[in-house]
Amino acid sequence: MNTWDLLFRGDAVSSGVALVLLAMSVGSWVVILWKSWLLQRVLRDVPRCTAAFWQASSVEGGLRTLHAFDREGLVCPLVEVTQIRAAGTLAAAGDASQRLTRVLRDALHAVLIKLQWGQVLLATVGATAPFVGLLGTVWGIYHALIGIAGAGQISIDKISGPVGESLIMTAAGLTVAIPAVLAYNVMGRTIGRIEADLEGFARDLRDLLITQPAENQG
Numbered sequence: 001m002n003t004w005d006l007l008f009r010g011d012a013v014s015s016g017v018a019l020v021l022l023a024m025s026v027g028s029w030v031v032i033l034w035k036s037w038l039l040q041r042v043l044r045d046v047p048r049c050t051a052a053f054w055q056a057s058s059v060e061g062g063l064r065t066l067h068a069f070d071r072e073g074l075v076c077p078l079v080e081v082t083q084i085r086a087a088g089t090l091a092a093a094g095d096a097s098q099r100l101t102r103v104l105r106d107a108l109h110a111v112l113i114k115l116q117w118g119q120v121l122l123a124t125v126g127a128t129a130p131f132v133g134l135l136g137t138v139w140g141i142y143h144a145l146i147g148i149a150g151a152g153q154i155s156i157d158k159i160s161g162p163v164g165e166s167l168i169m170t171a172a173g174l175t176v177a178i179p180a181v182l183a184y185n186v187m188g189r190t191i192g193r194i195e196a197d198l199e200g201f202a203r204d205l206r207d208l209l210i211t212q213p214a215e216n217q218g
Helices: 003-009 012-055 059-069 076-083 096-116 119-151 156-211
Strands: none
Touching: 012 059, 012 119, 012 156, 059 076, 076 096, 076 156, 096 156, 119 156
16 A cells, blocks of 8 residues: 555545645645745845946936846845835934835835745644654554454554555655755755845945935935
8 A cells, every 4th residue: 555545545534644745745845946946046136136236326227227137026125115205204204314224124024025935834844744644644553453453363464564554654744844844944044145135235225325415316
């Protein structure tokens, strides 16, 4: 018996556990493949964007340049929010330093949420998939022992087969969890590097706009 037998021939609990593991595996691999592609693009784009911006003659010119390089829209929002003028509102309250700190912080949080998308799923799958598989194993062993007891004769041959088949669920849970955990750790370090670059750019941009006269920013 294999995993497909447990899925299609088992009882409701065994089939449910197998379906949950299958859904976890598909979901985590979709996130792994998509985020691997995304992070590779971002790792190339963020340094190019920041370098191109600082080569521009003005903030407005730098923003136009960013639109050509920022394919994932992670750097442009940080510059765009600094160009919004909301006179007469609480958003414009305080001095320039406070306003820039507020708008850049909010824009940076939105960008980081986009980068962190999918990490919760990978962490959840990595933490829970082994226990889901263990549930299937315990349930399978329980039914195997009930069947053996009902047969009236107990031998190693009759025990080892059903118990070994039930242990497939534990192996399936580990097979689902291990890639999710590895991907979560590797991508977490990559996201941390990107976050540091974006935070540094936001801090430098804030310092520039505080010291630069408003009429020269365009």
